[in-house]
Amino acid sequence: MPTTTTNVGPVGNEDPRWLTISDLNGDGLPDVATANRNPASVSMLLGDGLGGVAPPTLFGTGSDPRFVVAGDLDGDGRADLLTANNSARDVSWLRNDGAGGFDEAINYLVGGPPETGATLDKPKVTSVALSDLDADGRIDLVSIGGPVFDLITVLKNSALLPASTQSYGAGTSGCAGVIGISANAPPLVNSPAFGLKCGVVPASALGLGIIADVADVAGSDPIGLGLALHVDLFASALVVGVNFVSHGGGTAFAPAPIPNLPGLAGATLYAQGVFVEKAPLACSAAALHLVSTKGLAFTIQ
Numbered sequence: 001m002p003t004t005t006t007n008v009g010p011v012g013n014e015d016p017r018w019l020t021i022s023d024l025n026g027d028g029l030p031d032v033a034t035a036n037r038n039p040a041s042v043s044m045l046l047g048d049g050l051g052g053v054a055p056p057t058l059f060g061t062g063s064d065p066r067f068v069v070a071g072d073l074d075g076d077g078r079a080d081l082l083t084a085n086n087s088a089r090d091v092s093w094l095r096n097d098g099a100g101g102f103d104e105a106i107n108y109l110v111g112g113p114p115e116t117g118a119t120l121d122k123p124k125v126t127s128v129a130l131s132d133l134d135a136d137g138r139i140d141l142v143s144i145g146g147p148v149f150d151l152i153t154v155l156k157n158s159a160l161l162p163a164s165t166q167s168y169g170a171g172t173s174g175c176a177g178v179i180g181i182s183a184n185a186p187p188l189v190n191s192p193a194f195g196l197k198c199g200v201v202p203a204s205a206l207g208l209g210i211i212a213d214v215a216d217v218a219g220s221d222p223i224g225l226g227l228a229l230h231v232d233l234f235a236s237a238l239v240v241g242v243n244f245v246s247h248g249g250g251t252a253f254a255p256a257p258i259p260n261l262p263g264l265a266g267a268t269l270y271a272q273g274v275f276v277e278k279a280p281l282a283c284s285a286a287a288l289h290l291v292s293t294k295g296l297a298f299t300i301q
Contacts (some may be wrong), residue, residue: 001049004174006064009038010056011034011043011045011052011056012043012054012056012057012058012226012244013034013038013041013043013056013057013058013182014033014038014073015036015037015038016034016035016036016037017034017035017036017037017065017066017067018034018035018065018066018068018225019032019033019035019068020032020033020068020069020070020081020225020248021033021036021070021248022070022224022247022248022249023057023079023247023248023300024044024046024048024079024081024096024202024293025046025100026077026078027046027250028046029046029047029049031044031045031046031047031053032044032047032080033045033068033070034043034056034068035061035065035066035067035083035084035093036058036065036069037064037065037066037086038061038064040060040061040062040063040064040065040085041056041058041059041061041062041067041084041095041269042057042059042068042081042094042102043056043057043058043059043067044056044057044101044102045057045179046100046120046176050079056178057101059081059094059101059102059105060105061066061070061083061085061094062083062085062088062090062091062092062105062212063085063086063087063088063090063091064085064086064087065083065084065085065086065092065210066083066084066085066086066126066132067083067084067126067127067128068081068082068083069081069082069128069129069130069249070140070247070248070249071089071247071249071250071251072197072247072249072251072252072253073093073094073095073139073140073141073157074159074182074225075137075139075182075183075184075197075253075255076096076098076253077184077195077197077250077255078096078098079096079174079247079248080093080094080095080096080102080250081093081094081096081102081183082094082122082128082130082141083105083128084126084127084128084143084144084145084274085107085125086124086125086126086179087124088107088124088125089109089110089111089124089125089145090107090108090109090110090125091107091108091110091125091128091143091155092105092107093105093106093108093138094107095101097146097289105125108141108155110143110153110155111143111145111151111153111262111296112124112187117178119259121184124145125143125145126145127143127144127145128141128142128143128144128146129141129142129143130142130251131155131176131199131200131247131250132179132180132199132200132225133154134156134180135177135178135179135180135200135294136161136167136180137162137167137181137182137198137199137294138159138180138182138184138199139157139199139251140154140155140156140157141154141155141157142154142155143155144192151179156194157240159274160177161182162164162182162183162184162185162186162187163194163300163301164187164298164299164300165182165186165187165296165297165298165299166297166298167180167182167294167295167296167297168215168217168230168288168294168295168296168297168298169202169217169218169219169230169294169295170219170228170296171219171225171230171272171287171291171293171295172219172226172228172284172290172291172293173183173283173284173291174202174275174277174282174283174284174289174291174293175199175277175281175282175283175284176201176250177200178294179199179200179201179273179275179291179292179293179294180198180199180200180293180294181196181197181198181271181272181273181293181295181296182196182197182198182296183195183196183197183296183298184196184197184253186301187258187269187298187299187300187301188236188258188260188300188301189258189259189260189262189264189300189301190259190260191257191258191259192256192257192272193257193259194255194258195250195253195254195255195256195257196209196242196253196254196256196271196296197252197253197254197271198244198251198273198293199250199251199252199255200290201244201246201250201251201252201273201291201293202246202250202269202274202276202277202278203246203247203248203249203250204246204247204248204276205246205278206243206244206245206246206272207240207243207245207252207269207273207275207276208242208244208273208274208275209242209244209254209256209272209273209274210229210231210233210239210240210241210242210243210273210274211231211238211239211240211241211256211269211270211271212232212233212236212238212239212269212270212271212274213232213234213236213237213238213267213268213269213270214230214231214235214236214237214239214270214296215232215270215297216230216232217227217229217230217295218233219295222234224269225269225286225287225288225290225294226285226286226287226290226294227274227286227287227290229272229292230270230292230294230295231270231271231272231295240256242254242255242256243255244275246275247287251298252273252275254273254283256288258272258290258300261279262284262298264300265300265301266298266299267299267300268297268298269297269298269299269300270295270296270297270298271295271298272292272293272294272295272296273292274288274290274291274292274293275290275291275292276288276289276291277290277291
């Protein structure tokens with residue numbers, strides 16, 4: 001338990017109700033975001049690396065936000081913010097603009113009409129969580145509330161999967177189940193911003209991404225770790241490692257730039273991510289509590 005209390009400054013709003021901690025500007029330092037009831041907003045306080053934070057910057061949300069969570073909804077490697085708006089039936093998505101701020105909030109209605117005979121309560125959304133529920137590499141949203149209090153709503157991420165990519169296999173599950181993997185864009189020659197993304201991995205952790213030119217569709221364990229690998233490390237002529245970094249919400253991104261080499265066009269490569277679950281929340285039976293994602297095949301265009 002902490003033995004001292006340090007006040008690092010106001011959040012710039014009279015009525016903050018919830019906070020989350022994540023690296024919001026990509027500098028490797030934890031930042032703070034708060035959900036503020038009145039006026040409706042989130043405050044971003046960037047960490048200074050010394051135990052303090054910079055003065056807050058405010059961004060507007062839907063009406064009466066009471067809860068905020070961070071996660072990479074669009075797979076660009078940056079943490080976005082989601083708020084649950086208590087006095088309205090919606091959630092707000094604030095997309096990270098990559099320049100130290102967030103785009104204007106987009107609101108999504110939560111819940112359908114009440115069931116026949118149900119008592120209509122005052123519409124509200126009290127909490128929201130992010131997870132890759134169908135293991136397709138895209139983060140989905142789950143909320144509590146809507147037209148009645150006791151309603152759970154799933155908003156499935158409808159972003160199209162990048163062309164020329166396809167996942168396969170099941171990997172090695174951990175506490176969150178099967179881990180999906182995808183790409184942030186179609187794999188094109190001369191794509192310096194291309195990268196791999198996945199959801200429901202151990203939060204705030206480092207991981208290893210493996211890219212090879214031969215797949216292991218069934219998922220074998222060639223080095224005896226109890227880990228299902230969907231890239232063939234020994235049959236591949238090309239094996240490349242990339243670094244995954246996961247946000248506090250358990251979404252992860254690994255830069256994998258594709259160089260400007262026309263000879264790469266038409267080549268099919270295979271990728272997978274490997275992470276370590278942290279004790280005490282460790283469910284994997286593999287050595288070191290390792291978990292692995294599904295495999296991803298992508299053909300460079």
